[in-house]
Amino acid sequence: MRISTAQFYQTSSSNYQTNFSNVVNTGQQATDNIRVRTAADDPVGAARLLQLQQQSSLLDQYSGNVTNVRNSLGTSESTLNGITNILARVKELAIGAGSGGFTDTDRKANAQELAQLEEQLYSLMNSRDENGKYLFSGSRADTPPYAKNADGTYTYQGDEGSLNLQVGDMLSIAANENGYQVFEQALNTSRSKVTMTAPTVNDGRLALSNGQVSGSTVYNDRFRSGEPYTITFVSGTQYKITDAGNNDVTLDAAGGGTFNGKSGTINFRGVDMRMDVTPKPGDTGAELAGHTFTLASKPDDISGSRSPGNPSQVQNTGAQIVDADLYHKAFPGGGAVFKFTSPTDYEVYAQPMGPNSSPVATGTMTGNTTTVAGVQFTFDNNAATNPMKAGDQYAIKVDAHQTQNILDSVSEFRKALAMPVDNDQASRQKYLAALDSAIGNLESGANKVAEAISSIGARGAALDVQAETNESLKMANTITQSSIRDADPAEVLTRLSLQKTMLEASQLAFTKISSLSLFNRL
Structure with a gap:
């Protein structure tokens, strides 16, 4: 077979360029230890690397979200702990205010302290995070959650939503608490109302408070179905209760409708009513007969x-x-x-x-x-x-009086403390009823705050587990990328040595063959 000089030179040049390119590429791998730079190096490996890089970017985003959620939950928890401390102090004042030795002056002093606590509570419930967003407004983070009305009550201006952040492929966590769930859903224990119907002119001998709901389940299941009720005192030691259908339901009351003729409590279908008996000189107890009251849930x-x-x-x-x-x-x-x-x-x-x-x-x-x-x-x-x-x-x-926000509970208690009751029995009865309501509602409110703190703790624990999972995935992702992208140093150096030898051989072969010519034989 005959090979032309031009063909020989072209073939030799192509082989030399190929060998030189291989040496350069392998030398670059030996320098930076990277095997796959473009899809041409390894089409399957390059596609897999692209998927892994996308996963790595998501994991980085999840890591940022974990930090943001953790910071937000920490701020919310600290704020709620502060609210819990204030509620504990308010409850101390409420329990102390029930002391028989307290005077109007003592109660007024407590009301002044309570006014300061109310302002602190209002401020904490309108707290912001480090970005200036309100903690307890739900998804309306730019709106203050609570506003004070002209009549001294408080209105929730947020919503029931939450700000959820994705912290894992299958997990998103609420980064905030909404005030509706934490502060607005505390059960209102003062949901019933008592009205005296006889005698037409109150003689001051007997009074019943509006009552406190002591058992919500019993109240909702049994009390609501039979209201309004009529409580009729038939003697100085007995009373009768009939429901809306005029059925006798007295046996549902603790004691079966009997009492000792003195002040005490009537417990009926989840409602506790304070009974104040104030006999007049010469009374035998029979004077209580005929006193009649109606009992029903407060109208909306x-x-x-x-x-x-x-x-x-x-x-x-x-x-x-x-x-x-x-x-x-x-x-x-x-x-x-x-x-x-x-x-x-x-x-x-x-x-x-x-x-x-x-x-x-x-x-x-x-x-x-x-x-x-x-x-x-x-x-x-x-x-x-x-x-x-x-x-x-x-x-x-x-x-509907089913719930009451804790700010209104504190405000009503403060107003009750300001009532002068030392020389007015009727006012004192109203005050004691308000005190019962305050203690019950404060306890209910504190429980809802405690539930929120517990919820934050549970989310924090889930967040920690997810953060550890993300770190493990990140580590596995890095190892997998390295196994696909990085070269084997030993294999690269061996290949580089071989390719250099081949390049030198091709150069030597070209030199020797190019010197062969027929003119050398003439």
Whole structure:
């Protein structure tokens, strides 16, 4: 076979370039120990490396989220611990205020301390994190969770949402607490109401407090189904209780309707009522016969407040249930929003109102009153001096007395301490009832805060486990990437030595062969 000189030189040059390229590439591997730089080096390995790099980026993001969640939970826990300490001090004041040796002056001093504690509690419940976001507003982190109303009550302005961060492939954790769950869902122990119906003029001999709910399950299952109840004292040592159907249910009361003729407590279907007996000189006890009371759950309270951005200054001055059956069937239980589309026409939305919400009712207001779903609302609008305007909105709050936020519990207790009771038996009875309510509601509120702290601890433990898992995955990811991307130093050095030898051989062969020529034989 004959090979032309041009073909020989071309073949030799190609072989030399290939060998030189191999030596350069292998030399680079020997320097930085990287085997796969491009997909051409190892198509399957390069695809796997891309997947591993994406996983590594996710793990880095999870690590950042773990840090953020841990910091947020730590701040929330510290704040809740501070709230717990304040509630403990308030409860101490409540228990101490029940002492028979306390005077109006003592109670007034306690009320002053309680006012400071209330301000501290209000401040803590409106705490922010290191980014300036409110801790307890749910997903509305830029809105203060609590606002103080003109009447001294407090309104929750956040929502029931939470800010969840992904900390693992299959795990997301709430980084915050919402005030609705922590502070708004404390059971209200003062959910019942007692009204004296006989004698028509109170003779001061017998009084029953509104009562405290001591067993929510019994209260909901048995008490609510039979109300309203009638409590009739038939003698100085016996009373009778009948339900709404006039059935005798006295045996459901502790003691079966008997008492020792002195002050004490009536326990009936999860409700504890303080009974104060104040005999007059010469009384034999028979004078208690005929005293009658009604006992039932407190009716819902409805109140409305104008939006600060309203075009007009019209206020909602009253809300009254005028049709209880229609109210229970149709009025939004979570509250409503009045939105006026003209000075007289309005739409009513159920809370929470979103951008895609549809009105649950519409109507036209005549004068300054209107009725919606059994509730009559009154406004102080005046066509000449203070007219309603399109765009006015009013938040309608429904208080079913099932729960009570801890700020309102503290505020009511403070107001009770300010009552002068030393020389007024009736006022003292109201004060003692308020004291019972305060102790019960503070205990309930403290329990909800403790539940929140426990929840934070559980999430913190889950976060620690996930953080360890992420670290293990990160380590495994790094090892796997290294096994695919990195070269074997021994193999690389052996290959480099071989390739250098081949390069030198090709150079020598080219030199020898290129010197062969027919002209050397002439």
